Amino acid sequence: MPVNRVKFYQTGSYAVGNRLLDPRSRAVQSDPARTNAITTGHRACQGCGEALGARYVLDAAMRATGGKLVTVNATGCLEVFSTPFPESSWRVAWLHSLFGNAPAVATGVAAALRAQGREDIRVIGQGGDGGTVDIGFGCLSGMFERDDDVLFVCYDNQAYMNTGVQRSGATPPAARTATTDAVGPAPGNAFGQGKDAPRIAMAHGIPYVATATVADPRDLEYKVERAMSFRGARYLHVLVPCPLGWGSAARDTVRLARLATQCGLFPVYEAERGDVVAATPIRAAVPVTEYLRPQRRFAHLFRPELRTDVIGRIQAIADANIARYGLLEAGHD
Amino acid sequence: MTEHPFAITLDVGSSLANRTGAWRTERPVYVNRMPPCNDACPAGENVQAWLYEAEDGGYERAWRQLVRDNPFPAIMGRVCYHPCQDACNRGQLDEAVGINAVERFVGDEAIRRGWRFDPPPAPTGKRVLVVGAGPCGLSAAYHLAVRGHAVTVRDAGEAAGGMMRYGIPAYRLPRDVLDAEIGRIVDLGVTVEQNRRVDDPVAALAEFDAVFLAVGAQLSKRAYVPAGESARILDALGVLHDVAEGERPLLGRRVVVYGGGNTALDVARSAKRLGATEPLVVYRRTRAQMPAHPEETDEAIEEGVRMRWLSTIAYAGSGRVVVERMRLDDNGFPQPTGEFEELPADAVVLALGQEVDRSIVDSAPDIEVDHGTVRVDAHLMTGRPGVFAGGDMVPSRRTVTDAVGHGKRAAREIDAWLGGGTPTPAARPPLATFERLNTWYYSDAPATLRPRLDLARRASTFDEVVRGLDESTALFEARRCLSCGNCFGCDNCFGVCPDNAVRKLDEGHRAGSYAIDLDYCKGCGICVAECPAGAIEMVPEEES
Ligand SMILES: Cc1cc2nc3c(=O)[nH]c(=O)nc-3n(C[C@H](O)[C@H](O)[C@H](O)COP(=O)(O)OP(=O)(O)OC[C@H]3O[C@@H](n4cnc5c(N)ncnc54)[C@H](O)[C@@H]3O)c2cc1C
Ligand SMILES: Cc1ncc(C[n+]2csc(CCOP(=O)(O)OP(=O)(O)O)c2C)c(N)n1
Ligand code: SF4
Ligand code: SF4
Ligand SMILES: [Mg+2]
Numbered sequence: 001m002p003v004n005r006v007k008f009y010q011t012g013s014y015a016v017g018n019r020l021l022d023p024r025s026r027a028v029q030s031d032p033a034r035t036n037a038i039t040t041g042h043r044a045c046q047g048c049g050e051a052l053g054a055r056y057v058l059d060a061a062m063r064a065t066g067g068k069l070v071t072v073n074a075t076g077c078l079e080v081f082s083t084p085f086p087e088s089s090w091r092v093a094w095l096h097s098l099f100g101n102a103p104a105v106a107t108g109v110a111a112a113l114r115a116q117g118r119e120d121i122r123v124i125g126q127g128g129d130g131g132t133v134d135i136g137f138g139c140l141s142g143m144f145e146r147d148d149d150v151l152f153v154c155y156d157n158q159a160y161m162n163t164g165v166q167r168s169g170a171t172p173p174a175a176r177t178a179t180t181d182a183v184g185p186a187p188g189n190a191f192g193q194g195k196d197a198p199r200i201a202m203a204h205g206i207p208y209v210a211t212a213t214v215a216d217p218r219d220l221e222y223k224v225e226r227a228m229s230f231r232g233a234r235y236l237h238v239l240v241p242c243p244l245g246w247g248s249a250a251r252d253t254v255r256l257a258r259l260a261t262q263c264g265l266f267p268v269y270e271a272e273r274g275d276v277v278a279a280t281p282i283r284a285a286v287p288v289t290e291y292l293r294p295q296r297r298f299a300h301l302f303r304p305e306l307r308t309d310v311i312g313r314i315q316a317i318a319d320a321n322i323a324r325y326g327l328l329e330a331g332h333d
Numbered sequence: 334m335t336e337h338p339f340a341i342t343l344d345v346g347s348s349l350a351n352r353t354g355a356w357r358t359e360r361p362v363y364v365n366r367m368p369p370c371n372d373a374c375p376a377g378e379n380v381q382a383w384l385y386e387a388e389d390g391g392y393e394r395a396w397r398q399l400v401r402d403n404p405f406p407a408i409m410g411r412v413c414y415h416p417c418q419d420a421c422n423r424g425q426l427d428e429a430v431g432i433n434a435v436e437r438f439v440g441d442e443a444i445r446r447g448w449r450f451d452p453p454p455a456p457t458g459k460r461v462l463v464v465g466a467g468p469c470g471l472s473a474a475y476h477l478a479v480r481g482h483a484v485t486v487r488d489a490g491e492a493a494g495g496m497m498r499y500g501i502p503a504y505r506l507p508r509d510v511l512d513a514e515i516g517r518i519v520d521l522g523v524t525v526e527q528n529r530r531v532d533d534p535v536a537a538l539a540e541f542d543a544v545f546l547a548v549g550a551q552l553s554k555r556a557y558v559p560a561g562e563s564a565r566i567l568d569a570l571g572v573l574h575d576v577a578e579g580e581r582p583l584l585g586r587r588v589v590v591y592g593g594g595n596t597a598l599d600v601a602r603s604a605k606r607l608g609a610t611e612p613l614v615v616y617r618r619t620r621a622q623m624p625a626h627p628e629e630t631d632e633a634i635e636e637g638v639r640m641r642w643l644s645t646i647a648y649a650g651s652g653r654v655v656v657e658r659m660r661l662d663d664n665g666f667p668q669p670t671g672e673f674e675e676l677p678a679d680a681v682v683l684a685l686g687q688e689v690d691r692s693i694v695d696s697a698p699d700i701e702v703d704h705g706t707v708r709v710d711a712h713l714m715t716g717r718p719g720v721f722a723g724g725d726m727v728p729s730r731r732t733v734t735d736a737v738g739h740g741k742r743a744a745r746e747i748d749a750w751l752g753g754g755t756p757t758p759a760a761r762p763p764l765a766t767f768e769r770l771n772t773w774y775y776s777d778a779p780a781t782l783r784p785r786l787d788l789a790r791r792a793s794t795f796d797e798v799v800r801g802l803d804e805s806t807a808l809f810e811a812r813r814c815l816s817c818g819n820c821f822g823c824d825n826c827f828g829v830c831p832d833n834a835v836r837k838l839d840e841g842h843r844a845g846s847y848a849i850d851l852d853y854c855k856g857c858g859i860c861v862a863e864c865p866a867g868a869i870e871m872v873p874e875e876e877s
Pocket of ligand 1: 464487488502532547599687693725726732733
């Protein structure tokens with residue numbers, strides 16, 4: 001792993017900071033002078049993973065760019081909870097246009113800056129999974145294909161949360177949403193559909209693609225910093241649990257992101273020019289049930305009867321990820 | 334709203350107007366729970382707190398924190414049976430933190446660098462007599478002196494230390510270490526008078542405002558062993574005392590030690606060092622039932638001491654003993670089998686336990702003796718007001734550490750009694766159990782083992798067997814502490830709050846330097862779930 005893991009301290013570098021580390025090796029999030037790109041008073045739900053993920057990403061980007069950053073936001077929870085007129089939680093240059101066009105607007109901002117000779121100012125486009133893998137996908141693919149100088153960040157909470165938890169192309173199989181009822185022999189979202197956006201991004205051969213979660217801020221910060229060291233189109237896919245849409249306890253947001261990685265359902269890796277260059281090994285392997293059980297959107301897999309058949313299919317997906325990315329190979333710890 | 338330039342509609346960070354704290358039904362509260370190590374320490378050390386200081390190399394801070402409870406870290410680091418480590422939560426993760434080894438390192442640093450105790454406060458004018466200069470009496474003297482009382486210690490022995498000097502052999506506790514840590518207490522202004530046996534503690538109340546008895550359990554228990562006229566039978570304390578005085582008691586080559594406690598092993602290991610080729614320990618019960626500390630049994634066996642469990646000595650004669658095999662009955666008690674065996678033996682040393690010399694309280698009829706120990710109340714006071722007692726002479730586990738703990742408690746009680754009150758015991762916070770930790774955040778790190786002195790050397794000399802840690806391993810070991818139930822400044826709460834509602838009180842990265850901004854905290858509880866140490870708790874709003 002490229003993240004500098006300090007092994008012998010009580011918490012290694014898994015915690016946000018450590019008084020025993022020199023300040024340069026601490027996470028951006030441990031810095032009292034961090035940007036707080038999205039600040040206090042926003043209207044996200046209790047325990048919102050998206051609010052947390054956006055701050056992690058943008059604070060790291062602000063540090064990496066020395067504050068020279070413009071952010072373009074798609075419609076979605078992140079936009080709505082941060083800017084209810086007349087308030088704004090943003091402490092970065094931030095603009096919003098539509099649900100489906102954030103990658104295109106970001107491309108335009110980058111072009112405008114280039115025209116002004118201000119290529120020192122960097123551009124981030126960001127949106128939810130709906131805005132990214134569904135309605136914005138054409139714009140995003142074009143942005144990749146043209147290799148526009150934008151980092152696009154998808155905050156993946158696995159459904160259209162802002163409008164009431166409808167299924168998206170990133171909703172996992174068997175999950176209950178407002179549009180995928182937990183009824184019938186194959187309850188919840190169908191198997192075999194949806195999109196693996198990071199792999200599709202990789203297929204474009206762009207300079208940098210990475211996945212991350214809110215459970216490992218140091219890894220996430222490293223990937224933002226790494227992304228900012230490239231020019232051209234880059235893509236970062238961040239898993240952000242949503243207590244409302246997942247039916248989970250607010251306090252479990254970070255824990256669920258962690259369990260998603262440790263069961264293998266959400267592989268954490270990075271790729272350059274289409275090839276995976278590193279994957280974060282699993283440190284504390286768990287079966288998928290550990291991850292599924294605390295979420296009400298999967299409750300029908302456990303009650304009234306244990307759906308071992310469905311759980312088995314989900315476990316097979318996790319196992320395939322573990323094999324594909326070598327997640328159980330000797331790690332750093 | 335003010336006039337905005339083109340395309341700017343909202344003010345930067347203007348959401349601060351929205352006090353999201355109103356959404357909350359529960360609030361996070363920083364807590365300090367009782368770490369299991371502290372809970373288990375008989376001397377009441379705040380282990381977690383001094384490890385915290387040691388973690389950044391602040392060994393003097395660590396030492397000063399430690400000696401608030403126990404003035405003998407270098408001694409502890411050698412002879413304490415470290416119940417803290419048995420309780421340590423890290424034991425459930427990989428291996429317990431080597432608390433005792435770090436304690437020794439810190440204690441040795443203090444000696445090497447000549448750190449002194451802070452000078453005592455202005456004298457209170459109260460005078461206290463401490464009878465006995467073992468660990469219990471010295472600990473009481475120390476804790477009384479740092480409260481400003483004038484303390485006189487009177488001890489029957491040649492030199493101060495009690496069983497630390499005349500029982501525990503030098504290969505486990507070098508005398509320069511003992512002298513250094515006792516010397517520091519004397520330097521506080523405590524008067525220590527040797528060769529001053531006290532026979533009537535009640536009479537001393539004429540001269541002193543309070544008396545503390547800590548005369549230990551210094552009489553060897555006797556057991557009837559049928560013996561021939563020329564059999565050489567010695568008692569363990571006598572042998573160890575002679576060795577401590579630099580004499581070489583005549584034991585011969587084939588020494589049989591009778592008993593299964595630490596004293597038996599100390600005698601056997603000393604005998605080996607004095608030239609016995611094959612010291613043999615004979616014990617009535619099984620290995621598992623031996624009161625000796627398992628580590629000490631291991632060390633003895635490594636050094637060539639042989640063990641004969643489930644055996645009694647039936648007869649001791651000239652140059653030989655007859656042992657009888659025992660078997661455990663259904664209740665786990667040893668019963669004779671009638672099978673005998675003769676073994677060569679130049680000397681038999683009896684190590685069957687120690688008793689309290691009760692003559693000290695003979696002159697005080699209101700001081701009761703019960704089952705061989707002096708009866709004290711919950712305040713460690715005997716039946717005679719103003720006369721307190723502790724250590725081996727009262728019911729206790731009979732370890733140096735328990736003795737130190739009694740001394741500390743007695744000082745607190747005597748201090749309160751002199752001031753006319755009872756001490757208010759510090760509230761004991763709930764235990765920091767393993768389940769409350771978020772162990773994800775701790776990296777794997779197995780314990781460092783203290784180097785053992787080369788076997789060949791220790792069989793012939795009284796050099797110290799267990800060596801100390803060097804700086805880097807001591808630091809590593811200290812940093813293995815999980816800081817159970819207490820903040821250690823990892824910044825996790827500050828990082829994981831989706832609402833930026835955790836504030837750093839200063840530059841942070843320091844235990845206890847965070848606060849929750851209740852104007853904005855929505856009460857999601859992520860900080861509580863993700864605190865590695867379990868040092869934050871959710872509390873319902875209506876209760877707080
Ligand atoms: C061989 C041996 C090895 C041990 N090893 C360990 C060990 O490794 N770790 C551990 O924790 N514990 C060990 N112990 C137990 C430990 O030493 C005792 O529990 C502890 O020393 C008790 O402390 P104390 O102050 O109560 O009594 P003591 O240490 O016995 O001190 C009593 C003092 O009182 C003095 N005294 C007695 N009568 C009078 C009087 N009338 N007037 C004035 N002074 C008097 C004595 O001279 C002595 O100095 C060992 C004990 C023995 C015998
Ligand atoms: C063209 C268009 N269709 C529908 C909407 C309504 N809408 C706003 S946000 C949203 C869903 C957002 O989902 P996602 O991108 O996953 O973000 P989340 O809210 O989950 O963070 C929808 C359907 C819209 N604003 N514009
Ligand atoms: S619905 Fe989900 S994503 Fe939206 S604010 Fe609430 S927790 Fe965050
Ligand atoms: S990990 Fe540290 S605080 Fe916890 S029991 Fe062990 S030494 Fe004490
Ligand atoms: Mg979404």
